[in-house]
Amino acid sequence: MTVNRNGVDQGAVSKRTVTAKGNLIVGTANSVVSNLAVGNDGEQIVADSSTSTGLRYQGNFAAGKNKVINGDFGIWQRGTTFSTSAAYTSDRWELIFDGAGATRAITQQTFTPGTAPVAGYEGQYFYRYNQSVAGTTGTYNIVRTKLEDVRTFAGQTVTVSFWAKASVTTSMTSVYLTQNFGSGGSGGVDISLVTSPSFTTSWVRYSYTAAVPSITGKTLGTNTCLELRINYPLNSTFTVDIWGVQMEAGSVATAFQTATGTLQGELAACQRYYYRSTSGVANKWILPMCVSAINGTSAIYAFSLPVTMRTTPSSVDSSTLQLVDGLSGYAVTAITLSADSSPAIAYGTMGVASGITVRYPYSVNSTSASGYIGFSAEL
């Protein structure tokens, strides 16, 4: 140790090196230190030899931290325009409302390249809710997503963040979480994130933190979940856009990342809950297998789902299907999904008015480009 005539250790680091809360003293060369200014909330330090300090703050883009599937609204298996209640819209996002007389539309909107709200993250689509006729007597007007299993974040602090903008400055009703203990379970528990937030006409990232209660003493029924609910204005007109929804542990909103971090992973994550096969072109195959007629009006199918679903699918939907024997087409007039299905295999019947022959195989296609068959295991 070298001490000067005043008794001060000349090798000591001066505390004046740091100038603000969170700053760090870092070496820049042999026996030389400098101040590293603190990064933004949620950022992490990484080694970077190109900087004078050898360190750099950057956003945390790790996959898996965001529990919201399809938070960037990249997946739209069911279509791109929706208006009915208790129906899914963009994958994993459900619209529910009451009241009368309103005209509304949820639509997929495409970002003009370079206009996504995060520099360096080119989102493709965002989620627009337009209520063009106000309606009356509405008491809720909610878009929600359900995170499987009410154990999710139980007893933890969570931060929900998203970007939003509106056609004019708009006061929303609320944003909140609901612990849903499922059928046969304890009553739901609501956790307020914010009441009456105001969204402006520019993309702004909003962030809300709350403590999710413990589930100690609760009864868990079937299909438990943690819901994120965005309650839109009631009985008024509005146009509100959202993108980049994230729910993560802790009290800081970190850089946005999708739940899986990849396009393929995000699609597969969505297909755990809903899978749709559509040809996009009339008279192309809808299912990669043949069905087998069991009589003159009905055929059975057993379809291996591309992603093992959350549970045995609970419903099937279809449009403009037909059974084809190579010469003739027979319009499907009814379809069922049997309880003998499993999370990996959908099994049921397709009915036609008449004309098919028992034990004959038939391929399944659609008479229109928008035809489809879909299986749901949503919560």
Next chain:
Amino acid sequence: MTMDNVTFLVVETMNGTETHAIIDKGNNEFTSMLKSEYDRRQAEQSTPNLPA
């Protein structure tokens, strides 16, 4: 049995019989589920879990 655009259909399977609800949405578009699931969804819609 038919109510509105919902038809209930009994189907025989190798494990017994099942009753299905087939919802005709028009334009040759259908949604189908077991009647028990249909009843559950109807009940949930009539009493949604909403904030107090």
